[in-house]
Structure formats: structure tokens, C-alpha cells
Amino acid sequence: MDRKPRQLAGTGRGVLVTGASRGIGRAVAAAFARQGDRVAVHCSTRQADAERTLAALEGSGHTLLEGDLADPAQVEALAAEAAAVLGGVDVLVNNAAVMVRHPLPETSYADWQDAWQRTAAVNLFGAVNLSHCIARRLIDEGREGRIVNVGSRGAFRGEPDHPAYGATKAALHAFGQSLAVSLAPHGIAVASVAPGFVATERVAGRLEGPEGEGIRSQSPFGRVAEPEEIASAVLYLASPGAIWSSGTVLDVNGASYLRT
Template sequence: MTDTTPTHILITGARRGIGKAAATRLRESGARLACHATRHDEGIAIAGDFDRAGAARDTWRQALDLLDGRVDVLVNNAGIFEASPIERDDEVWRDDFERTLRINLTAAAELCRLAVRHFREQGGGRIVNVASRAAYRGDSPDHWHYAASKGGMVAMTKTIARGYAAESILAFAICPGFTMTGMADDYLESRGGEQLLRDIPLGRVATPEEVSETIRFCALDAPPSMTGAVIDINGASFVR
């Protein structure tokens, strides 16, 4: 984006980890941000739980208010990673599955829909969806729902890219492997730590700064012909 006007960006899940690092990186690049998280914290202007019906719509409206009625880029980063063993009670397991899909996929889809409609009116825009290596490789037996939600996010991104490129609406998906965030720390410990790292040829997990720089690139600098791209950041632990 070469215009001297600051790019207006809505980023979800910006309180910690990848989202916080991305928000910092985007601000450093001169963008104006509306940052969302589940609760107010330093730098978080919009609080909303995507498990609640209508929260995504409310987030979008608040972002427009904060950004003078214009959003140029949507970054969907909000998500949960909660174990749900198949031994759980049927209703509990189903509720776990549906909660993860509501937060990780349905809310992102609602925001993408609102963004596409807005971008059509203003002549274009960008969507950056933070998915996961799990979209292609799958995840642990306790995380069917997480893998399904991220696979859906990748498919949705490709569909948006193909459907609206002619209207200058671009869409990108980013698929990190393990990243050194709070969620990944807990998971690494539960899965054996060093043993799991042996599955990563690079020998370490990604840093939030590495993922945030990729988000910044897609949000601000990626050439239009890259629309529909899915970018892996996993230390060669899964190569497509």
C-alpha cells in the first residue's frame, strides 16, 4: 500500500502472543489500529467474547467508530486451543467442538463477510487470516476441533481470494506451527517438550516476532498477485 494515508487495521486477539506482537509491528509501520481481545488491557480498545452471538458484528462496528469509518485491513488472529478428549461425555465433547468452531472460525467468517462488503464500497482491502499448521497436518487426538477450525479458515481464505480479487479485495492465510506463546508453552510441556522439538528440523519453535512480520507483510506489502497464498511458518516440521 503506497498511499501516504495511514492504513486502518482491525486486529483480533491482540492482547498477547502473536496478536500483541503483530499489533506492535503494525503500529511501528505507521498503521492506525483498532485492537480487539476478550477483555480490556493495555492497548486494547475493543473487548468482546466471540463465543457470544453478535460479538463479531459489535467488534466491527466499534472498529469503524475508532477508525473514522474506514477499515483497510482485517487481521483475524483471535482463537482458542482447548483440549477435548474423545472420552468426554457426548454433550460435553460436542459443546467443546462447537465452541471452538464458533470462536476460531465462525466469528472470523462473520468479520470477513463484513469486511468484504465494506471493501466493496471503498474500492478494495485486505484480509489476513491466522490459521495453523494443523489445517494441513492435523493436531493431537484431543484437538480435532482446533484442526477442523483452522482447515476451515484456510478454505475460507482461498474462497474469498478467488471470489473477490477482481474487486481489489485480497486475502492471505498464515499457518504457524508451534509459536512461543502462552498456549504453545503449555502444549509443549504437556507433549514432552524436547521430544516434540525433535520433529522440527529448525530445532526450535517460531517466535511471535517471526509470525508478526509475516502478518505485517501480508497486511501492507504483499503484491496483489499473492492473493490466495497460504504461508507456512513451522520450521519445516510440515512441508507441503
């Protein structure tokens, strides 16, 4: 293949981060902005939080975009709008996810169906569809790019109270590895991070409650991760120097779960 895509720049790139209203997504958006990239902060429902994320970003050229990732038409529109506003999307971070509690022994069949459909629609199909839309644009324009998926330690150790979450994150890891192979000839690298427990707003109550100590003790460091630590891993995998890490699933869990 003699086609040579444009070299991916180190900074000044267009970056789309899904689920960037708070938590890991907010930290990821901030990390890219600090190094001079233009960031599209995506949200589906938490607009006020997303606006706070946007307002705190360093630099200029950032934007706030809304869209339901469970709706393929809205995903397509989101990709087009991000490309138009940013002047092209060089980096996609598939971070958005839902986590619905549905332990099988306690869950009715109807609720079980609902939990799996809601979770898969966002965690898997939303990321799958958006990756297609962004990658197709990169290929058609002859641009190099990066896709980084935010998976989970739960893909490996299991999520008994949230089985659909664990399963969709495992599928997201596998999807990323498939894309890493198929998109490499086009200069597009794809990788995933698999965080353990992270101190985000969503789990603050658990960390402050009776189970907090047990959660922290899962890691020999005696604590959980900060969102910025996950963002650092994402930033590396999206960097020009990490192209040879394409296809990897990087554990970022403080040695709380070791794969063999």
C-alpha cells in the same frame, strides 16, 4: 468492471487485529504499529493483557475494542466501532482462536459437542462473520483492503487432542481462498498463514516441561517460532506488494511439516 477502488496505502492504514491480548496477536499489532498504521486491539476476556498490548504500541491513533466473536451481534458492533475509531478498516487480521482439549477416546458425547460448538463459534464463525462485515464496508466505500487469517499447521497434520481446532483452521484456510476469488474484483486480497508451534504464553508450560525437547525437535532448526516471526508473515501478506499472493496459505513452521 470499470470501478477502480482507492489505492491501499503502505502505511497509515486502519488495522483490526482480533485476539491481540498476547501471543501472536500482540506481536501482529506491534508490527503494524511500528510501520505507522493505526491498530485496533481486540480482546474478548483478557482486558488487562490487551491494555498492556495497547500501551506498548508505537505511534498514535490506536484503540482497544472488546467483543465476543461467538456472538454475531457483537461482531457486527465490533466492525462498526473499529471503522468509526480508525477512520475505516483497511486490514483485518483474523487471529482470535480457542483451543479446547477433547481427544475422542477420552471425551464424553456431551463434552464433545460442547468443544466443537465453542471452537467453531470463535475460530470459524467469528472470523467468517467479521470478514463479511469488514469486506462489505470496503466494497460499499470503494476501498481496497486486506484480510489475513491466522490458521495452523494443524489443519494439515491433524490435531488428535484438539480435532475441532484442526478442523476449524482447515475451514478457515478454505474460506480465505474462496474470499480471495470473490473479493479480488473489489481490490481486496485475502490470504492465510499456517504457523507451527509458537512460543506464546499459552504454551510456555509445555515448552518448559518434559515434552519441550520433543516439540522443539519437530523443526530441523531445533526450536519453535517466536510470535514476531509469524507477525512478519502477516505483515507481508497485508502489504500492497503482496496482492499477487492473494489466495495463498503460507506455511510458517520452520520446516516442521512439509506439504506436497
